[in-house]
Amino acid sequence: MNTKIENKLTPVRIIAFVFVALWLIVAMFPFIWTLWGSFKVQADFFSKADWANAIFGFHTEKQTGNFFTIDGYYGSWIEEEFWRAVINTSIVVFFTVLISLTFGTLGGYALARSTYRYAFWILMAGLIFRAMPHMTLVSGYLQPFFAWNVWGILPTTIIVLVAINQPFTLWMLHSFFLNIPKDLDESAMCDGCNRFQAFRYVIIPIMWPGVITTGLFSFLLAYNDFTVTSMLLSDENETMIPAIASFLGTVQEEGKVMYAVAAVVSATAPLFFLVMFFQRQIVSGLTAGAVKG
């Protein structure tokens, strides 16, 4: 009987349908439009006369002989050497995720198992650190980094991103470890393990779901960062996002906006697949802190 009520079309449900459909268009259209347009020439993608040009590629066919072109991608990846930025991003993201998860699991586990008051204070400090706008921190880094001559290289950026990431990682893994029953590692300790062995043989084998979810968010932070990477990396060590930003200035004047469009699509594509494969984990991660309070 219940299902019958749920499948009935009431006016409220129709309004809900329409509203969700509208939101989906607003959410998706910009991506589809830009993805499609990135295979066209500028005269089509920025067509004042008729937006249909961007769909059918009127000018693209005139200029290149086909309604479909990869000139933008060739220009950005090869001519402007966007591939360098892609490699740099991979290095930065890989090591940031690896190090933040290592530090985060150790710290989060300790915070979840400690009953002392200072554990609470560390979590509170984490919350305050999480709220610091990254730009304020960056303005504190520059002078010492110049003085020690470590500005502009990838390891510096990686360790800074790890630090900025730490408060969030700690909070998330802390609440994840709280859900693993205490008895599990405590019984191991009764059997003669010390704390490290209990962690190694009991906790590590079962912690992967939480670690993967947290890792996704560390990945996103490192991948999406513009503030830190644009201020702390020299030109040759640039990652994708600051590379796109510096593209804009030069490329716009030369009438090569399509290079930037292609680079933007290239930078979005991995995120698209990430959401596709890890949708469940992302949703559970977003709600983990919230639903449990």
Next chain:
Amino acid sequence: MKHSTFLLFILPSLSVMFLFIAIPIVSVFIQSLHIEHKQVIIVSENCDPFGCETTTSVDTEASAKLKEKAPLGKFNGFKTYSNRMHFAFDEIGEAWNSSDSFIVFVKKIYNFPLYRALSFTLTYTFVVTPFVLFLGFLVALGVNNLPKLLKGPTIFASLLPMIVTPLVGSLILFWMVDGDGVIGATLQKLFNDNSLSLKASPVLTWVMLMVYGIWHLMPFSFIVFYAGLQTVPHETIEAATIDGASKFQRTRHVVIPHLMPLAIFITLILLMDNFRVFEPIISFRAEAHATSISWLIWNHLRESAYPLYNAAGATSMITIFCVGILLLPVLIRTWRDFNEKNKG
């Protein structure tokens, strides 16, 4: 857990946070109290039979020595905070005396960079946050009513605007609202005005940035609310239905109170994230009409050949102070909860 084991476990995490978050905050504060050394100038007088001539030149050696002796620069106290770039106390006093009406006075204040940035950042934060909460809740209700088959793809599509890099996401929108882009050109045709440009007008720039902010953060509140909706107790809803509550009444009196703690959590996260708004201003190239505090710091560090560390430091300290005020209610609440838990 023993103190020593706890310390060993937390040490790596704590030390990176200490080194790269706590110390930089202190160093920013020290930076803000100092000012760059002036170049040491030598004035020399050259006399020859035709008369004397004074020449000035920079004594690089002495300048370098000065810098080595005090690398932070000259101590300046809180003068950086009160100068034209920041609180501009003197200038405001002057503006107050010379303006004949309050509106003129406000307009004059708006010309100082810090007040300009603050007014945009605060407006952005307090407009985007409620919109995101409200619209996210509506979409969550809507999706909850969808047949099961459609829910997965809907969530997938909804996540994209949030997951995508802010700089890239705002660029995508920027190209669309460009005068030659699809939305920009359509609007021009619609209003039959070829010079209509969302970028040229200050008001439209603000609106555009806020629309981007809502688009970017709505998925977050939607997902959290949607997860919350799954935990609404069935019995209460049924009881309310039997008592004759309409759908609207059920939402108003059962669902919304149940979701209140979530709304507080979302508000907190949104306030923190919105307050650091920065990337869209770069992407939209909106700095002529809208600047945020983070953008201001970035500009201090980038604008001239020498980064203005003292100005960046002072602006950063003011930002941290504002964040502190924003967080204060939450911190007090958590502190109370914690104490109550320990008592009980």
